Amino acid sequence: MEVLSKNVYSNFMLQIAHPFVKWAGGKTQLLPEIRKHYPQRIKKYCEPFVGGGAVLFDVLQKCRPEEVLINDVNVELINTYAQIKNNCELLIQQLSEIQLKYKNQSLEENKILFYEKRLRYNELKTNRNDAENIEKAALFIFLNKTCFNGLYRVNKKGEFNVPFNNAKNPLICDEENLKACFELLQNVQMKAGDYSACKNFIDSETFVYLDPPYRPLTQTAAFTSYSENQFSDKEQIELGNFISEISNKGAKVLASNSDPKNANKEDNFFDELYSNFSIERIRASRMINSNAKKRGAISELLISNIASVF
Secondary structure (H helix, E strand, O other), X not given: OOOOOOOOOOHHHHOOOOOOOOOOOOOHHHHHHHHOOOOOOOOEEEEOOOOOOHHHHHHHHHHOOOEEEEEEOOHHHHHHHHHHHHOHHHHHHHHHHHHHHXXXXXXXXXXXXXXXXXXXXXXXXXXXOHHHHHHHHHHHHHHHHHEHHHOOOEXXXXXXXXXXXXXXXXXXXXXXXXXXXXXXXXXXXXXXOOHHHHOOOOOOOEEEEEOOOOOOOOOOOXXXXXXXXXXXXXXXXXXXXXXXXXXXOOOEEEEEEEOHHHOOOOOOHHHHHOOOOEEEEEEEEOOOOOOHHHOOEEEEEEEEOOOOOO
């Protein structure tokens, strides 16, 4: 297998990089609206809740910031970003082997393979042995491509527990996209933990995009279990204070969240929390719901101290 060069924006950039995993609340469909709030020039970029990275890869390709910091509370997600950045060749090799095996087996055999790999992933997740980080990243991507609806969900023990999706021919190893992501990530610093760890990086020259766990519209709609941490109204208020603090430092800030008024027209939670910011309501499709009839367009919030450029 070829050795990948670390010359940023090489020929692989002819392939437009996009998120390498499906992620709850991914922003690919909303990029046209989000782009309207990009500053004219982005020297520094920070994303404290990077998730699948739709906005990250868009900013990296369109704006070419000089300094970038991404963070997420999901340690295994950040490990996967790090392995794409530092060990892409070996990661592709492992994913290619899994994909070849999957392709040559029956669906029933692949179901067995899925649960074997899920068990192995949870063992690696518990062991936290750095020597196994490449394998763990390969399993992270494999499970995302072959689990139900591309969800990342863990139980109270922190174990990944999403079931098999019965996919017949999923693209487990998207080699060209992984190489394109590799090129873009060379200039990116990475942290795994609480968003507040980004504070020292953020200054008046920084554009910050925040896509936290959304405030659920109803109790049954709550989905905050992509890590072992919860994100209640208390955490939303703390985040609001953080956003005000970095805004006062002169940072350009854009944040996404759910619109409580979808469920209750009298719910002014975010209107009050972000009363000093511009709040725009945009339409978005809700894709993650066990009942397909309940998937559809709803209102979401874009909270910003940046005037729209359109």
